Amino acid sequence: MPDDNPAPSDQATSDQSETPSKDAAQNEQNDKDKDKDKDSGGTLRKHPILLIIGAVVAVGLIIGGILYWLHARNFESTDDAFVDAHLVQLAPQINGRVTSVTVTDNQLVHAGQMLVTIDSADAQTKVAQTQGQYAQAVGQLKNARAQIHVDQDTYKQALADVAAAQASADNAARDLARYHALVKLNVSAVAQQQYDKARADAQSTAAQRNSALRAAQAKLDQVRASLTQVSAQKGVVDAAKSQIAQANITENYARIAAPVDGHVAQLSVAVGNYVQPGSQMLAIVPLGIYVTANFKETQLALMRPGQPATIVVDSCPGQTLHGHVDSIQRGAGQAFAILPPENATGNYVKVVQRVPVKIAFDALPKECVLGPGMSVEPTVRVR
Known part of the structure; x- marks a missing residue:
C-alpha cells in the first residue's frame, strides 16, 4: 500500500517540469516572429521606393488587363x-475507252481547256446516221409541199368542171321549165318526145353537176390531206434535227474540257482505261x-x-x-x-x-x- 501513493506525485512533477519548457519555446518563437515583423517593417520604412515600385507594378497590371480586355472584346x-x-468533280457521260489525257496532277488549267478524250467512233456513226435521216425527211417534206401545188391545181380544175356542169344543168332546167309552161297552156304545143328529152337533159345535167361537186370536194379533201402531210413531215424533220443535236451532244461528251479555272486534283484516269458514266476521273x-x-x-x-x-x-x-x-x-x-x-x-x-x-x-x-x-x-x- 505505501508503494502505490507516490506515483501520481511523480507524474505531476514531471508534467510541471515539461510545461515551463514548452511555454518558453513558444515565447521564444513569438519573439522571433515579432523581430521579423519589425525587421521587415523597418526594411520597407528604410526603402520606400520598393512600396512605390510595387504599387506601380500593381496599377500597371490592372490597367494592362483592362486595356487587353477592351481590345480583345472587339474580336472573335x-x-x-x-x-x-x-470542288468540281469530273466524270464521263458515255461509255468508252480513253484515248488521251492532256493534263497531269496539280496542273493549272483554264476553262475550256481539253482534259480527257474518249473514243467516239460510235457517236460519230450515230451523227452520220441522224444526218441521213434528216436529209431523207427534208426530201419528203419537199415532195409533200410539191404535192400540195398539184392537188390545188386539180381542185381548181374540178371547180371549173363544177361551173361547166352547173351551166349545163341551169340551161337544161330552163328549157324544161319553158316546155313545161307551154304544155300547161296547150298540151299539143310541144311534142311529147321533145318534152321528155328536155326533162331527161335536165336530170342528166343535174346529175353531172352533182358529180362534179363531189369530185371537187374530193380534190379539196386531197388538198387538206396534203397540208396535213406537210405538217406531219415538218414534225419528222424537226425530230430528225433533234436527233442530230442529241448525237452531236453525245459526240461532244467524248471530249471533256475544264468547266472552270483551277488546279487538277485526284487524277485517276489514264490512256487505255475503259470508263463508264459517273465514274470519277479527276477533280478541279x-x-x-x-x-x-x-x-x-x-x-x-x-x-x-x-x-x-x-x-x-x-x-x-x-x-x-x-x-x-x-x-x-x-x-x-x-x-x-x-x-x-x-x-x-x-x-x-x-x-x-x-x-x-x-x-x-x-x-x-x-x-x-x-x-x-x-x-x-x-x-x-x-x-
Whole structure:
C-alpha cells in the first residue's frame, strides 16, 4: 500500500517540469516572429521606393488587363476553321475507252481547256446516221409541199368542171321549165318526145353537176390531206434535227474540257482505261477558295457580313492574310447532319453549337500553297 501513493506525485512533477519548457519555446518563437515583423517593417520604412515600385507594378497590371480586355472584346476568333472551295468533280457521260489525257496532277488549267478524250467512233456513226435521216425527211417534206401545188391545181380544175356542169344543168332546167309552161297552156304545143328529152337533159345535167361537186370536194379533201402531210413531215424533220443535236451532244461528251479555272486534283484516269458514266476521273480545285470558320453561336451576336478578318494559315508561317465575312449560314451544322438530333425525346442538355461562317480572302498569297482542308485561324473584328 505505501508503494502505490507516490506515483501520481511523480507524474505531476514531471508534467510541471515539461510545461515551463514548452511555454518558453513558444515565447521564444513569438519573439522571433515579432523581430521579423519589425525587421521587415523597418526594411520597407528604410526603402520606400520598393512600396512605390510595387504599387506601380500593381496599377500597371490592372490597367494592362483592362486595356487587353477592351481590345480583345472587339474580336472573335476560332481555331475550328479550314480552307474550303466548291470542288468540281469530273466524270464521263458515255461509255468508252480513253484515248488521251492532256493534263497531269496539280496542273493549272483554264476553262475550256481539253482534259480527257474518249473514243467516239460510235457517236460519230450515230451523227452520220441522224444526218441521213434528216436529209431523207427534208426530201419528203419537199415532195409533200410539191404535192400540195398539184392537188390545188386539180381542185381548181374540178371547180371549173363544177361551173361547166352547173351551166349545163341551169340551161337544161330552163328549157324544161319553158316546155313545161307551154304544155300547161296547150298540151299539143310541144311534142311529147321533145318534152321528155328536155326533162331527161335536165336530170342528166343535174346529175353531172352533182358529180362534179363531189369530185371537187374530193380534190379539196386531197388538198387538206396534203397540208396535213406537210405538217406531219415538218414534225419528222424537226425530230430528225433533234436527233442530230442529241448525237452531236453525245459526240461532244467524248471530249471533256475544264468547266472552270483551277488546279487538277485526284487524277485517276489514264490512256487505255475503259470508263463508264459517273465514274470519277479527276477533280478541279477552283481558284476561288475561301475559309469556312465554325464559330460558336455565342460569338455571332455582333458578327455581320463585310466585317474585316485576319487569317493565320499553318502552311504560311509568318504571314497574316486579310479577308472579310462573306456570309453566315442560317443554321448550325448539326441541323444538316444525316441524323439530326431529336431534342423532343428524352432528357435535354443545352450544348453551344457551332455555325459555319464563310470568310472570303481579299487577296491570295503567291508564296504559299492554299487548298481545301488546310487549317487556319481567323479573327474577325466585330466592333
